[in-house]
Amino acid sequence: MSNAEALPEAAPGRAVAPCCPPLTERPFTAEEAETAAPMFKALGDPVRLRLFSAIASHEGGEACVCDISDVGVSQPTVSHHLKKLKEAGLLTSERRGTWVYYRVEPSVLAAMGQLLAVNAATA
Amino acid sequence: MSNAEALPEAAPGRAVAPCCPPLTERPFTAEEAETAAPMFKALGDPVRLRLFSAIASHEGGEACVCDISDVGVSQPTVSHHLKKLKEAGLLTSERRGTWVYYRVEPSVLAAMGQLLAVNAATA
Secondary structure: OOOOHHHEOOOOOOOOOOOOOOOOOOOOOOHHHHHHHHHHHOOOOOOHHHHHHHHHHHHHEEEHHHHHHOOOOOOOHHHHHHHHHOOOOOOEEEEOOOOEEEEEEHHHHHHHHOOOOOOOOOO | OOOHHHHHHHHHOOOOOOOOOOOOOOOHHHHHHHHHHHHHHOOOOOHHHHHHHHHOOOOOEEEEEHHHHOOOOOOOOOHHEEEEEEEEOOOOEEEEEEEEEEEEOHHHHHHHHOOOOOOOOOO
16 A cells, blocks of 8 residues: 555656647658557557546546456456557556556647647648 | 549548547447547558548648658558548548549547547546
8 A cells, every 4th residue: 555665567668748740730750650650559449448548537547457347358358458558658557555556647648639639721 | 633523432431520528538438439449540550640641731631642652662552551541430532533532531630639638627
């Protein structure tokens, strides 16, 4: 229960914000596409999207596995998907005593939202 | 060159806007996740992301294949990825004479951006 036991398990795997301009601003370079595509891919699975939404909408913006396991798949499958979301830099996790808590960085959501901003100049 | 030849090749494959609340608002249902995940998946490939960005940022918000083929892959590969983007409802296309023109629906970008909106109440 003590924060002294905190083991930050993963910093985001890549610098997310501000990786790239809005998709509508100019054609992405190869490097920008390589940076941004894994974030979209991580949310491109229905189970991962549900887990991500469950964490993002949970009280305080974080949740432990015990809070979010009702998505109709096995615990190992949940763990697998959470790992994928961490690898994509969308979640961070921290162990506190028995449980690992997962958190969505608002900056990640903001960065992805910015990618999808509609550029009035080209709309 | 005449619009009389226009052959709308695909309406969006699914109703995108407004499919779902922001990811941070409440846990997605299974149905919402099944609707939204394919849009993210479609952008989860670097080549598709570059093609999408090239079209979205092109003058007038549309482009023909001749405008966007400099992404370092073969023409059949470009066509394959454009088909995937259409199937996900992110692009529409229309034949005009010799060329097929691709267009990003601003409503699709807006809907995806809304999914990623940070809910101040939970941040």
